[in-house]
Amino acid sequence: QRHKTPLPTMASANHASAIPSSSSLQFSSLLGCTMESIIHELLYSRSIYPPDSYVHHRHLGVRFHCSRVPQVCDYISNFLKVAVPSIISGVGDSITLVVLEEEVGGNHQSGAGGEQQRIGTTKTLERFVFQFQMDSAIYGEDTKPKHIALHHDGGNVLPMDMQHEAIKRDTELALESKTQMERSMRDCLLQVLSLRGRRRSKDEKAENLSFKLCLHVADEDDKQQQDGNDIAMAGVPTKQCPELVTALNQGEWFQPEESSCLFSSAENADSNTNCSEGLITPIRHVRLPSCGLQMKMGFALPSAQN
Numbered sequence: 001q002r003h004k005t006p007l008p009t010m011a012s013a014n015h016a017s018a019i020p021s022s023s024s025l026q027f028s029s030l031l032g033c034t035m036e037s038i039i040h041e042l043l044y045s046r047s048i049y050p051p052d053s054y055v056h057h058r059h060l061g062v063r064f065h066c067s068r069v070p071q072v073c074d075y076i077s078n079f080l081k082v083a084v085p086s087i088i089s090g091v092g093d094s095i096t097l098v099v100l101e102e103e104v105g106g107n108h109q110s111g112a113g114g115e116q117q118r119i120g121t122t123k124t125l126e127r128f129v130f131q132f133q134m135d136s137a138i139y140g141e142d143t144k145p146k147h148i149a150l151h152h153d154g155g156n157v158l159p160m161d162m163q164h165e166a167i168k169r170d171t172e173l174a175l176e177s178k179t180q181m182e183r184s185m186r187d188c189l190l191q192v193l194s195l196r197g198r199r200r201s202k203d204e205k206a207e208n209l210s211f212k213l214c215l216h217v218a219d220e221d222d223k224q225q226q227d228g229n230d231i232a233m234a235g236v237p238t239k240q241c242p243e244l245v246t247a248l249n250q251g252e253w254f255q256p257e258e259s260s261c262l263f264s265s266a267e268n269a270d271s272n273t274n275c276s277e278g279l280i281t282p283i284r285h286v287r288l289p290s291c292g293l294q295m296k297m298g299f300a301l302p303s304a305q306n
Contacts, residue, residue, distance in 0.1 A: 026178060027291060032084040033059060034185040035130070038192050039076050039097055039213070040066040042128055046099050046198045048209050060186040064193060076213065082243045082253070083215045087132045089241045094216040098261055099126040099198075102208040122210070124263050126198065127300040129280055135292030177290040184286045188297060191284045195299075214261050263302040278302050 037059040044054050044065035049072070054065040067073060086092035100122040247253045263278045278300035286295040 027181070028084055028088055030181055030185060032080050034189060035084065035095065036076055036080055037064050037189055040064065041189070041192050042097055043067060043211060045195055046126065047206060048099070048211055059189060060182055062186055062189045062193070064189060079213045082247045085243045086215060086217070086241045088134060090134050091241045091244060092215045092217050093133070094129055094131045096130070096214040096216065096261065097128040098124055098212045098214060100210045100212060101125050101204065102210065104208065124261070127278060129298045129300060131296040131298070133294040173290070181288055181291050184288055188284055188286060191297070212261070276303060
């Protein structure tokens with residue numbers, strides 16, 4: 001059976017008009033493909049699916065595990081086609097990979113043995129959080145391009161040698177920024193590869209594990225949490241991100257119960273007031289002033305386990 005290639009070209013951030021279109025496309029594609037590679041590798045390291053359901057791929061020269069299940073690949077790819085432009089535009093500020101376990105009830109007797117019954121609810125086991133901060137001076141809608149503009153001075157066009165020098169310098173800066181980002185994204189993937197596998201509890205079964213991806217959109221007034229693919233429409237400045245507007249209008253994204261993306265802080269938590277983000281352990285902090293990007297990777301467990 002042929003499987004879909006899981007690393008398609010990511011959707012470009014058309015709204016990032018403050019930088020040259022080619023640089024914008026390279027930036028969004030590199031960020032998207034890196035996030036896609038990291039998510040696939042995390043699924044492997046957390047044993048979400050059987051090991052033989054993964055194949056090896058390379059990104060930026062780094063070999064990693066990638067799911068070959070078409071539904072998994074499509075889910076991750078479609079999520080990032082909306083989430084990455086949302087992050088670049090500043091509408092979204094974090095992406096979270098949530099590892100879930102379906103809860104089961106008591107034993108159901110069947111013949112000499114017994115089996116546990118699924119009760120239709122899930123609990124959060126782990127959260128991998130990617131927090132982003134984009135420099136509005138580079139990606140803001142009201143700013144001018146960072147490359148040197150060719151202009152008239154006293155009615156005369158700049159000399160050709162000055163124009164060529166400006167273009168050359170602009171190209172060098174763009175190449176330097178691209179090189180720095182590739183190096184940082186490669187280091188992020190290598191860091192994920194170095195993470196140890198998850199310690200399972202004695203009652204945990206692989207067939208009960210699953211995952212979901214969430215996009216956090218911060219409301220300007222109270223920073224209300226709204227998790228995506230999984231996302232709420234109320235109070236979200238969606239006009240800044242056409243991809244997000246389309247996903248919302250088509251009903252592809254929705255807001256879940258808050259407890260489905262966070263940790264329950266009580267044994268019998270029936271309301272969102274008993275939820276928490278857990279304690280986040282930093283994995284890596286990326287600072288790229290030339291690209292206007294800061295990214296913090298973190299790993300969270302329920303507070304009682306930290």
